[in-house]
Amino acid sequence: MSADSKTFNPPTAEFQAISARVDGYLTLITASEEFIDLSSDNEELLQLAFVARGIFRELIVPSKELVDAITGAEGELKNLAEEFGESESKEDSDEDFEEKDEED
Amino acid sequence: MNKITLPTDPYLNRIEEQDPELYLELLSTLIKYKIVNKSLACHGRTPSEALSTILKDLDPPIYEILQHPNCPREVLEANLRSPDSFNRMSTASNPNLDQSQIESLAKDEDASVKIHLSRRPDLSEGVIRELFEWAKKESREETEQWSSIAEETGEEVTQKTSWFYGIAKNPDTPRDIIEALLKFDLKAEDYDGSTLGQALMSNPALREEDKVLLSINGVPPKKLESQEVNMLEHEGLPSSKAFEIPDFPIHLIQALAKAGHPFALFHPDLPLGKFPTSFNDYLDYFIKSEIIYRTLWPELIERGDIKFFYLRSSHDGDALYFHVPGLKFEHNFMRGEMTYNSMSYPFIERDWVEVIEEQDADDVVALFEHRTIDEFIDYEAEEILLALSISHTVSSNEAELTKKGREFLKSEGSWLFDDDVEYHARILPEKALPYSWTRLSEEKRIAITKLVIEGFNEKIDTKYQFAEHFLVCIALLPSTSDAIRSLLEKVDSSPVREALKITNL
Numbered sequence: 375m376s377a378d379s380k381t382f383n384p385p386t387a388e389f390q391a392i393s394a395r396v397d398g399y400l401t402l403i404t405a406s407e408e409f410i411d412l413s414s415d416n417e418e419l420l421q422l423a424f425v426a427r428g429i430f431r432e433l434i435v436p437s438k439e440l441v442d443a444i445t446g447a448e449g450e451l452k453n454l455a456e457e458f459g460e461s462e463s464k465e466d467s468d469e470d471f472e473e474k475d476e477e478d
Numbered sequence: 479m480n481k482i483t484l485p486t487d488p489y490l491n492r493i494e495e496q497d498p499e500l501y502l503e504l505l506s507t508l509i510k511y512k513i514v515n516k517s518l519a520c521h522g523r524t525p526s527e528a529l530s531t532i533l534k535d536l537d538p539p540i541y542e543i544l545q546h547p548n549c550p551r552e553v554l555e556a557n558l559r560s561p562d563s564f565n566r567m568s569t570a571s572n573p574n575l576d577q578s579q580i581e582s583l584a585k586d587e588d589a590s591v592k593i594h595l596s597r598r599p600d601l602s603e604g605v606i607r608e609l610f611e612w613a614k615k616e617s618r619e620e621t622e623q624w625s626s627i628a629e630e631t632g633e634e635v636t637q638k639t640s641w642f643y644g645i646a647k648n649p650d651t652p653r654d655i656i657e658a659l660l661k662f663d664l665k666a667e668d669y670d671g672s673t674l675g676q677a678l679m680s681n682p683a684l685r686e687e688d689k690v691l692l693s694i695n696g697v698p699p700k701k702l703e704s705q706e707v708n709m710l711e712h713e714g715l716p717s718s719k720a721f722e723i724p725d726f727p728i729h730l731i732q733a734l735a736k737a738g739h740p741f742a743l744f745h746p747d748l749p750l751g752k753f754p755t756s757f758n759d760y761l762d763y764f765i766k767s768e769i770i771y772r773t774l775w776p777e778l779i780e781r782g783d784i785k786f787f788y789l790r791s792s793h794d795g796d797a798l799y800f801h802v803p804g805l806k807f808e809h810n811f812m813r814g815e816m817t818y819n820s821m822s823y824p825f826i827e828r829d830w831v832e833v834i835e836e837q838d839a840d841d842v843v844a845l846f847e848h849r850t851i852d853e854f855i856d857y858e859a860e861e862i863l864l865a866l867s868i869s870h871t872v873s874s875n876e877a878e879l880t881k882k883g884r885e886f887l888k889s890e891g892s893w894l895f896d897d898d899v900e901y902h903a904r905i906l907p908e909k910a911l912p913y914s915w916t917r918l919s920e921e922k923r924i925a926i927t928k929l930v931i932e933g934f935n936e937k938i939d940t941k942y943q944f945a946e947h948f949l950v951c952i953a954l955l956p957s958t959s960d961a962i963r964s965l966l967e968k969v970d971s972s973p974v975r976e977a978l979k980i981t982n983l
Binding site for chain 2: 380382404409417420421422424425427428429431432433434435436437439440
């Protein structure tokens with residue numbers, strides 16, 4: 375598809391909200407220790423998340439197709455963030471437990 | 479006993495022989511220019527007073543001065559006990575050390591000092607024996623150390639013998655030491671591929687029977703040529719530097735021209751006179767000093783369709799080159815595969831080229847185009863991953879950069895790529911003066927063209943490629959006359975033909 379067929383419009387308030395949420399998911403994902411290991415399996419999804427961050431920070435103006443792609447991927451990113459977040463908090467609680475054990 | 483000798487500048491020598499007064503004037507003028515200091519310190523006939531003057535400089539070439547036969551005695555004496563081992567190492571190579579100074583350096587605790595000392599041709603038997611015993615110990619220890627590494631890596635264990643090379647080459651080495659050396663591993667290669675056998679073979683006092691023994695052991699019978707680097711050649715002759723200095727007095731340049739300096743051919747203010755008869759003999763001088771590039775490149779910008787680039791690469795080496803639409807070819811140069819229009823020594827800073835280091839956001843986008851998130855994940859810098867994602871999205875026309883986005887890419891994207899980056903370069907013809915194709919007489923332009931054509935036709939290893947490049951430049955230059963064009967038309971080279979064709983359009 376050529377550049378001429380794309381339309382670049384400033385993101386709507388609704389899409390700004392989606393980008394903001396995706397930005398939050400990305401923060402959770404990148405904070406995880408598993409981020410480096412799992413990133414190659416989710417490369418395209420993560421790239422979309424970074425692009426959403428770019429939109430949220432007003433670095434780029436997206437095409438309509440890109441808006442659709444990010445909107446469509448929001449749910450999947452939320453799941454990924456929960457998965458990463460869960461494993462993170464599970465590890466935290468495991469560590470707490472171990473530490474407690476040692477104290478005992 | 480033999481003496482260490484330093485190479486000399488043949489053009490300075492000629493002037494010194496013919497006109498000693500003018501020689502002193504030339505020397506005292508050259509000393510005023512910092513870029514000549516190191517070359518002068520490498521010229522074996524620079525007098526002691528001149529070296530003392532150079533030493534007063536903020537950052538003098540101390541290693542070269544310490545190795546110089548005319549190094550002031552007090553400087554030499556002081557550096558025998560210098561806390562800097564490199565200074566002591568350089569002192570160990572000075573030809574004027576007396577035996578007590580040599581004996582004191584033979585006891586130096588630094589191995590590099592002893593290695594340099596062992597290469598001297600004027601060692602006494604006592605010092606040779608002392609250095610041999612030391613080398614035996616070092617060789618044993620290094621071999622043992624290497625064996626344990628080789629065991630782990632599965633490599634073949636070889637005896638380390640490079641400590642003996644100096645002694646092995648020395649014609650004064652006593653017979654019993656030569657016999658002992660012949661029992662070592664003669665074929666074990668050092669890091670540079672040299673062997674003890676080769677070092678022994680280059681000893682002029684070696685007996686015929688020893689040579690036969692070495693031959694049986696696979697050492698080539700031919701005497702090995704010196705592998706020592708000629709520092710004067712590496713640095714460039716002081717007389718050549720004079721041609722590189724824009725405001726160098728013309729009467730001294732004229733004297734150098736009279737002494738037969740090949741650069742006179744390129745100087746527009748000198749008559750044709752005698753000029754070098756072989757392009758290939760002088761090619762290294764021409765390209766290293768950049769005189770030929772300063773003559774042929776700057777006025778190419780008058781074409782209007784030429785772009786100059788500078789590629790900085792730690793892996794492939796830097797390259798300064800140009801691109802003209804319709805001309806594209808690659809040649810093998812001595813520094814590996816490089817584009818045809820490259821210069822050979824682009825890492826030298828020069829006044830006549832300005833590298834525009836600032837990158838546009840579009841350039842950064844292009845840099846990221848063929849890279850994946852995976853490649854950058856280890857940087858753990860979210861800004862880079864963000865820049866990478868944005869670059870991909872922008873290059874596939876899925877998004878447009880905002881002004882803020884352009885700034886972001888420039889600041890976050892380009893820091894990763896200070897290596898392997900192609901920058902635009904600007905040529906400043908006024909800084910290349912006095913060298914200029916337009917300023918040269920037609921007589922000289924024809925002489926240069928004929929010389930380069932001859933060099934090209936000789937087809938010597940990779941040298942003809944330089945010749946071909948210069949011929950392309952001459953063909954591309956707008957001020958090249960029809961007479962020269964008809965000379966170029968006879969050259970059997972498709973790039974030259976192409977260059978003529980696109981210039982005639």
